[in-house]
Amino acid sequence: MKKILVPLDFSETSDNAFVYALELAKLFKAELVLLHTFDLPIVDSQSMPINYATIYDAIELTNFEHFRDKMPILRTMAEARNAEHVVMNHILMDGDLVFNIKKVVKQEHADFVVMGTRGATGWLDSFIGTNTSSVISDVSVPVLSVPLGAKYTKIETIAFTTRFRQKDIKALEDVVKMAKKLKAKVKCLYVKTPSSDVTDETVKRWESHFEDEDSNQFFVLPSEHVKTTIEDFLVNQQVDMLSMLTYKRNFFVELFTTTTTQKLSQSLKTPILALHE
Template identity: 70%
Template sequence: MKKILLPIDFSETSDNAFVYAIEMAKIFKAELVLLHTFELPIVDSQSLPLNYATIYETIELTNFDYFKEKMPQLHTIAEERNLSHINMSHILMDGDLVYNIKKVVKQENIDLVVMGTNGAEGWFDSFLGTNTGAVISDVSVPVLSVPNGTKFSKFENIAFTTRFRKKDIEALAKLLLLAKELQVKVKCLYVKTFDSDVSNDKINRWKSHFDNEENLQFFIIPNDDVNETIEDFLVSQDIDLLAMLTYKRNFFVELFTNTTTQKLSYHLKIPILAFQE
């Protein structure tokens, strides 16, 4: 991993995500790229006798000033964590956030996107319903979403939910490479419902791809309540990071928008690492 992208919007949420991003940059000896985007207003040139270029320059200059004022604050955060040596670059762009993230990911050969999430209804609702959810769906690299208010601490246990699909194998392999750098354990969970069509033979064939992984554990829990089982697992196993493959986003919507999860979300806040299909 050589480059990590962090979109910033001068908010407490992005400041919190900055801590995660710069700590990840330290672990992976990576460069941190900071991106701020702004959108220009739609101007009717016939009714507004102003030069559009002047409007553009004014808005761009204002955002540049915000950006310039924010950088010393971020450098202070880095210094407080003894991370002032991390190489940081800065990009200011106009236009749609998701479009610009995709553009920067391609142009800068980004390996990981880190984004803050925020929402009054709970962290997963925000994760699914805002810009972060859009980025997760559209960007080709893994996306780490960080709920506002979550304090960074050393990762020890990562959960990976699976349904023993072929594409899960590749995602888990990528996660294990990251886990080795992070020096953490990976706990792979499958909730086996009554109507499950996954046979024991299929599970054993799938698991055989990872026979030599010492820091990987498999948990197969029979239960028809998938939602509650995953929630209980995150708590009982002291999970610090939840990793998922986004091949079926509707599953995540169903999984994390029930009443139980909304209540739990207020005191269970962990980052989510999303791998794209």
């Protein structure tokens, strides 16, 4: 982790994500790239007596001034967390947020994204419905999604949800590598439903593959209610970060937007680390 991209929108939510990015930058000796995007209006120049370029210039200037005024606040936040040494570069761009994030990841060689997510409904429901899910689908680097209610504390326990597919192994290896840097434990969770096709031999094979990792634990919990089981696991195991592969986004949608399962409690505010295959 050398460059962390942090999209900002001057909100409390993005400030909260900025704190997580700061702490990771300190630990991994990484730089921060702060990105603010804004939309330009579609103006019918034929129906307006003024030059529409003037409108665009005014909007761009206003956003530049907001960004300029925000930087001293962010630097004060960094000083308060003993992170004043963290290099911070800032970029202001107009246009679509997801498109610009993809562009900046490529041009700045960013290898990690930290962004805030918020919503009026539940924790994972808002996660699915925000720009965050689009970023996770379209951006090629890991994305840490931080809900507003997640107040940074030392990350001591990382949960990794798995279905014991072959492609999960590399993702878990990446999580373990990150956990070592954080000096955190990794708790792998599989919720075994009545229709599960995972055998005991598969679980043992995974345990054997990671037997040299003392901080790893595997949990196979039988349940028909996957969502509720994950919720209980996060609480009972005092999980500070939930990690999983992006191919599970459809898995998210199937589980967390159905009417047959309870809504995830809004009191849960666990950051989600999305990894790519």
